[in-house]
Amino acid sequence: MRQACAWLIVIAGVAFPVSARAETLEEALARAYQTSPQLNAERAKQRGTDENVPQALAGYRPQIMASLSAGLQAVRDLFPGNTLQTATLRPWTIGVTVNQVLFNGNKTANSVRVAEFQVMSEREALRNVGQGVLLDAVTAYMNVMANNALYESQRTNVDVLREILATTKRRLNAGDVTPTDTAQAEARLSRGQADLNAAEVALAISKEIYRQVIGDAPSHLQPAMPVDRLAPVTQVAAVDTASHEHPAVLGAGYDVDVAQTSIRVAESALLPTVSAQVSASRSVETDTSLTTTSTDQASILGQVNVPIYDGGTAASQTRQAKEMASQSRLVLEQVRNQTRTAVVSAWVTNEGTKVALKAAESEVHAADVALQGVRRENQGGQRTTIDVLNAQQDLTNARTRQITAQRDRVIASYTLLGAVGRLDVHNLNLATPDYLPEVHYHQVRDAWHGLRTPSGQ
Template sequence: MIFSFGVLAFGARAETFTGALARAYQNNPSLNQQRANLRAHDEDVPKAAAGMRPVLGAAANAGVQYSHFRQPLGTNSFGNTAFTTGEFLGSPKGGNFSASQTLFDGWRTANSTRQAEASVMAGREALRRVEQSTLLDAVKAYMLVLRDTAIVRLRNSNVQVLAEQLNQTRIRAELREISVTDVAQAEAALALARSDAAEAQATLKESAATYRQVIGVEPSRLEAAPNIDAALPRSAAAAMRIALLEHPDVLASTHQIAGAELSVKIAEGALAPTVSAGVQVYQQYDSFFGVTGSRQFAAQGGVTLNVPLYQGGAEYASIRKAKEQLGEARLAADDQRNVVRTAVMSSLARLDSAKTSIASSAAAVRSAEIALGGVRQEAAVGQRTTFDILNAQQSLLNARLRLVASQYTKVVASYSVLAAIGRLSPGMLKLGVDIYSPERHFNQVRDKWFGLTPPT
């Protein structure tokens, strides 16, 4: 590959292709953000499961109470009503404990838990999609630096060749073998070459900045990317079959359908009866008119059956809405499959085009090198002009630039095919890093009843 001579050293340490991708996989902020988002979604499962867990509560009270009463006692000897009065100032206090347990809720808690799990599964596929996007961005960033480094080398080499050509042209002009027009043509070609070289250098700096953003470090002596043709599907039909079975967007849409189906069942559960049991215990001191020494105790328990008959029709509207959303999820899944099919065919087409372009560009480079050598020999005996030499040199440069661009496109297209079928992963690329496991955090919190600190 022409990239082999076009690696610009930004530092003393060499960087391998797999090493750069491993850095992106471990340290990319967008990817780490998505992982944190998935961990947050894991907590929806124990939240949903809480509907069938007991609810315990306790309360205590204390205060000051003033009481004044006047109570009839009958009639006195004069036939008038007699009263007794009293005043009390006390400090009543007490407490209570309650416990309740849902025994049946129309399977809403069970379905809500399953729906949360389906959402988590869809979230894992979303994480896979971000992983693929991050790795593909890393591939592009890496190859951009290689491509633009090669272009800078080609442009600088072209400047040197044209500078030498200008010197030779001036010598021949002094000997009156050629005219000043030839000198002017050589000077113009050199000026344009220097401008192109400066622009190529600026483009390389932009690519290096992108590399720093995606990979996390400055590029330094990048090595050539490995060939992954052996990992690619053998045919378009095989690629399509794999994509429809393994692409994260297709799998995520499947989990979203499952979640929508459970939403219908949850909505229908609102029409089912509910059964719950509860226990309450009360203990009060000095609460009877604030009289010191008085005491009250009460305990009660029971089972409650609640049967919804009609509650305004909101439940029926929720059921109809959930069913429409289920239909929407199924249509979205069909649309996502079409998107994946298009991505697969597009990436395969770019790969095939790049392979053809590499072959034709390599042939063009060989022919242009031969043509340039012939033109120079003919110019030495006066059969060609300086303009002919400059044209031949430019044709060779253009052919080499097209070859570099085609090689870049071929590598990126190869990894794009892997992303399109859902197989661009650290395991497949053998990055040699600890692969992030979303199941680990999920298993830690799924059945968790207590705790304030997220697991590590």
């Protein structure tokens, strides 16, 4: 592992200018957590879901309605004796009505519970999106580091191939080798230049993806270490942890609660509704021929509605809610199975990257020793130019596999952490405040009025 870290330090130092500001993976993750449009959009969605609770709680509160009507009324009266009388009246009425539901089959109470379960489910969805954003940031960071290292490795390979070609040409002029050796060296140099160009293209693409995910262009990226210390120590423990902590599983569990409670909301349509109404009004007439010019009214009414038959709508909605509840339970089981598969896959992949990295380190060491030996033997006439070129290509390929293995090692450890549901700001101890969705929830839960959001919009 120390060899891997040392190689990462070397490639990081070569890949970026020393004068640039150093940036660690933790800093990049913190910035992505703060600025990610995807994550901020999900947070806004969460805040919108919070509003379902005060909307449901409104069912407990009175509904107050004020009314005002006024206008012009033309009157033409014809009396016996052909006496005609006309008048223009200006009647108006003002009133206020208060409605209060006293009982609605527990529809309001169950609607509040549904809204609260929806809030909890959306919080888990937000946490799951946060895990995805952080994993994308890790992948973008490590891809830039790896592609920088691959670019430097290919550039070094091209420099070496140019040196081999120059040496071969001098030996050709001296009569030590044939034109075939020169052609072989030229062919390998052309291949190396093509590989260098491909590495440069991959580096440019990875930098742009880094900018998209993190929010800024990469600077002097520092080596990153795996986070195995934050994950469970055994595969069984990882599976068990995911079943209790992964946001997808917890969110699906809350969806079951939503569907189950929605059955009682649908059943409330079959129960009586009791309400009270208080109203007061004043009507004013301007017709002087009337015995009264204004009327004041006040009333208190109680109303009981008992559903007898609604054409089968409520019954159908209840059956529908029950089927939706069955579906949500099956989805929960499906999510559990998918999470288990993801954990096992992440676990074996993470273990596999350890083996691959160790093998790649040994391969680089052996390929380097072999290249030095082939060069000495070539100088003594025991090896041909193609042998040197093959040994150089073997070393370059080994370094490529080592760099790729180092990248995969870090990404796999973070993938495992996300698979068990622990890839978040708190567990990673990032230097950024954790977004707390419950803060907004408590700000709006008991709000009776107001159009402005807690953020002032």
